Amino acid sequence: MPVVPAFSLTCDIRRPFGAVAVSSANVPCNVVPALYGGEQVTSGPNNIDWDTWIDLPIGTDIRDGLSRSVGSNNFNYTDGDQVDVKNAAGSVAATYVVVYSHIRYWGKPYAYKRCYLLRHAVVWSQFH
Numbered sequence: 001m002p003v004v005p006a007f008s009l010t011c012d013i014r015r016p017f018g019a020v021a022v023s024s025a026n027v028p029c030n031v032v033p034a035l036y037g038g039e040q041v042t043s044g045p046n047n048i049d050w051d052t053w054i055d056l057p058i059g060t061d062i063r064d065g066l067s068r069s070v071g072s073n074n075f076n077y078t079d080g081d082q083v084d085v086k087n088a089a090g091s092v093a094a095t096y097v098v099v100y101s102h103i104r105y106w107g108k109p110y111a112y113k114r115c116y117l118l119r120h121a122v123v124w125s126q127f128h
Helices: none
Strands: 009-014 024-033 052-057 066-068 075-077 082-086 092-104 112-122
Touching: 024 082, 052 092, 082 112
Parallel strands: none
Antiparallel strands: 009 024, 009 082, 024 052, 052 112, 066 075, 082 092, 092 112
């Protein structure tokens, strides 16, 4: 049986992307870089690329900006929430935009949220 991940980092969530105020602070998370294979949420001419995923507690309020038009299988992409991942010292090390989010193991006691992210910026002095 799957288990809820043990979260080893924290992040701040801002809504909308670029907002000055933090919507949710010090949210426990796991961040997994996934650059191999040019990962995509969708296939075809309307791809939405991502380079990282993040796992979060099931109760986390985090939103993507993905939608589609009625009668179309093409996606409309706008920026979702901003995720600021912190280093061990609590400083922001990298900023991401939420591309797509969903719940893993919906309805189970070990459910959690997974969001696919695209890196926006790295604060290289904090990236250690």
